[in-house]
Amino acid sequence: MHPNPVFRADDEALLAQLLDTVGFGTVFAQAADGPRVAHTPLAIGPDGGIRFHLARRNMLAKELDGAQALIVIDGPQGYISPRWYANRDTVPTWNYVSLELEGRVSVLDEAALEEMLMGMIARHEGKLAGEGWQATETSERVWAAQLNSIMGFEMAVTASRSTVKLSQKSSPEERQWIAAGLVSAGNPALAGWMREAGA
Secondary structure, three states, X not given: OOOOHHHOOOHHHHHXXXXXXXXXXXXXXXXXXXXXXXXXXXXXXXXXXEEEEEEOXXXXXXXXXXXXXXXXXXXXXXXXXXXXOOOOOOOOEEEEEEEEEEEEEEEOXXXXXXXXHHHXXXXXXXXXXXXXXXXXXXXXXXXXXXXXOEEXXXXXXXXXXXXXXXXXXXXXXXXXXXXXXXXXXXOHHHHHXXXXXXX
16 A cells, blocks of 8 residues: 555445445465465444355365455546646656555355355345346256356455555645546546545
């Protein structure tokens, strides 16, 4: 994470916001044959752990039970041009939002896996316009086959590190120019985060 403390955030609030807006992350762990990474939807478990699932055939799946792992959730990011500053005698930079979560991973039983999946379906279907899809539309045969092909996990978070780099070192006026520049460059998501942070 970025070493400058001005780019830190309330990690719990940031986690909730990123899970709501992104809902997806990257799991890193050391495997027997080297470091491995997996990409997966994420959810908060009933005790505050981070839950996710992987295909049983994923190389990382068989390595995770009891392992120490790192999950990274990335929010919006983008190039910041010197043209958006009052004084162009500077260099480009990159704004981004990211959260690292570290902890020990355990395997979920089938009931907890299904509970996680149902919660994810309800949350993400609820964000879409129109009539939502229901898990009951899937036959028992198809559901059982899919469920058998994945494994559920939960990471008990022991450390978190955030970076919310949104041009905080610039003046409020410059931050407004940067946010407007991001919108014109096709990056309204990052501009939105800047405006929420006071740009």
